[in-house]
Amino acid sequence: MFTYKNLILFLLVSCILAANENLIEYKISCSQKISFKRSSEYYILPSGKQENYMFNEYSFLLNSSIPYSNVYKIKKNMEVSLEDITQEIFPNFQKIYPIVIDDLGYRYIVQDKLFVSFLKGNEQKVVQQLKKYNVSPHSEYKSFEKINVYIFKVQEKNIEDIYLTKKINSIRQSVQEIIWTYPVLSLELNGIHSLPNNKNDSGWxxxxxKAPNSWNNGFTGKNVNISIFSDGIDLVDNTALKNNIYINQSESFLDAGHDDDNNGFIDDVIGWDFVRNENIPFPKKFSHRFFDKNNPTLNDISGTCIAGIIAASPFENRPTGIAYNSKIFSIKVIESGRFTSEVELAKAINYVANFEDIHIQLHGWGLGVELPVTKKVIEKASQKQIIISPVGDSGSSSQVCFPATMAQVIAVAAVDPQGHVRYSNYNKWKNQVDIAAPGEGIATTDVHGPYGYGVYQTPQFIDTNYTNNYRGTNAATAIVTACIALMLEKDPSLSAEDIKTILKCTAKKTLNHSSSKLGPGILNIEAALQKIKK
Structure with missing residues (x-):
């Protein structure tokens, strides 16, 4: 007999099955899986230029160069099959790239490449066995050989089979020498920050x-070099940042077009753009066509704001960087309207780790999943440099952004002038926040001209090269990074663990303190410097 309880049970089971059908999992180990949700969106790479698009019928969204030339995004109508779309609209398509979504809403393009880690000494055997699955070594096959990760190419026109994990599961079951494998993903990286709040809390x-007290004691970040992984830094047009650019002394200004330091990057004098693969790591130049004044989070402005909080030179009545004598190295891994391949992100981290005189890596991005290859290169980089990252701005109470989840990374939350957490991510089951810092109404440099985060305004003047409205956990991360620079200036021998310990034991607790939201408390650089006995 079908009862009311049977109906409830049936509906519950149906929901669970539906949820499982919507889940994509790539098994990395017995205890680790990378999980995504399915999306109805795909990217299609046509064979030639397409002039006629049936946008209305198939809910097309045109988006060129993401991350390849002539890639078009489509949102599949549930009543129309993917095969119907490709045959009717793109009959000669080259590739279909599925899109997946993590728990925080970040999107990823599933590429036609695989990361593969296998037992050492079995390279030839693995290569031969993978050929049975139309999988062969990629041109960048050994890019991450030092961490026992290799890149393979999938020789198929439609890679939706990878998206459904069938091919990966078959490979894992039949090739016993493989430790783990998952698709190379293109990441929807964003400079983590929130909308301006139009408050003028400049300088608070x-x-x-307690930064002014540190300056009075002579600490300004001298001889400390900081790499900023962001959407680029306006190093040329913004006068306040010109004097604090890190220069790669191994690369000659006078020998253009040559890789003088033999690191594989030609003329990387002031950094590198890993999105466009060029030596100009600046923000995308804005126009009315690209800029959305109602949503600044869509635009490439975060890196310039971060750089100013750390290292802006003192100018009369303008915001000053906390470590204004430190040097900044621009590493561009984000650009609005583009995705970034995990291959390029991992290369960027390795690239900076090879600089002996870079002391800090600030990662101004975050994701909702821990990506194994990126995690491995960060672990390796943390042996040489301090790694710091924001916890994220989505207000999640159950998940901190990767890479702030890592033990090797200093995870930073943001507070307002009253010491409240309003939008920082945290994990109510774990204490994953290492330190909190101001992250609302922060005065700093902005991209040059009228298309930045918001103008810097005082009763006396307006300056469009600054803003007093920068807001978010990236702002807080920049503040903590600058303070670490002051600590390293006082004692260059401090390790990442030393710094984390000092920050935690000198942090200031708030009323109704929540360890899950604020960690040990709010940054106090004066107390931290006093703690360093040198």
Missing amino acids: HLDKI
């Missing part, structure tokens, strides 16, 4: 963390 963060 400096007093909150």
Whole structure:
């Protein structure tokens, strides 16, 4: 007999099955899986230029160069099969790239490449066995050989089979020498920050963390070099940043077009753009066509704001960087309207780790999953440099962004002038926040001209090369990074663990303190410097 309880049970089971059908999992180990949700969106690479698009019928969204030339995004109508779309609209398509989504809403393009880690000494055997699955070594096959990861190419026109994990599961079951494998993903990286709040709290963060007292004691970040992984830094047009650019002394200004330091990057004098693969790591130049004044988070402005909080030179009545004598190295891994391949992100981290005189890596991005290859290169880089990252701005109470989830990374939350957490991510089951810092209404440099985060305004003047509205966990991360620079100036021998310990034991607790949200408390750089006995 079908009862009311049977109906409830039937509906519950149906929901669970539906949820499982919507889940894609790539098994990395017995305890680790990478999980995504399915999406109805795909990217299609046509064989030639397409002039006629049936946008309305198939809900097309045109988006060129993401991340390849002539890639078009489509949102599949549930009543129309993917095969119907490709045959009717793109009959000569080259590739279909599925899109997946993580728990925080970040999107990923599943590429036609695989990361593969296998037992050492079995390279030839694995290569031969993978050929049975139309999988062969990629041109960048050994890019991550030092961490026992190799890149393979999938020789198929439609890679939706990877998307459904059938091919990966078959490979894992039949090739016993493989430890793990998952698709190379193109990542929807964003400079983590929130919308301006139009409050003029200019300079409050400096007093909150006791920065002026540190300057009076002679600490300004001298001889400390910081790499900023972001959407680029306006190093040329913004006068306040010109004097604090890190210069790669191994690369000659006078020998253009040559890789003088033999690191594989030609003329990388002031950094590198890993999105466009060029030596100009600046933000995308804005026009009315690209800029959305109602949503600044869509635009490439975060890196310039971060750089100013750390290292802006003192100018009369303008915001000053906390470590204004430190040097900044621009590593561009984000650009609005583009995805970034995990291959390029991992290469960027390795690239910076090879600089002996770079002391800090600030990662101004975050994701909702821990990606094994990126995690491995960060672990390796943390043996040489301090790694710091924001916890994220989505307000999640159950998940901190990767890479802030890593033990080797200093995870930073943001507070407002009253010491409240309003939008920082945290994990109510774990204490994953290492330190909190001001992250609202922060005065700093902005991209040159009228298309930045928001103008810097005082009763006396307006300056469009600054803003007093920068907001988010990236702002807080920049503040903590600058303070670490002051600590390293006082004692260059400090390890990442030393710094984390000092920050935690000198942090200031708030009323109704929540360890899951604020970690040990709010940054106090004066107390941290006093703790260093040198």
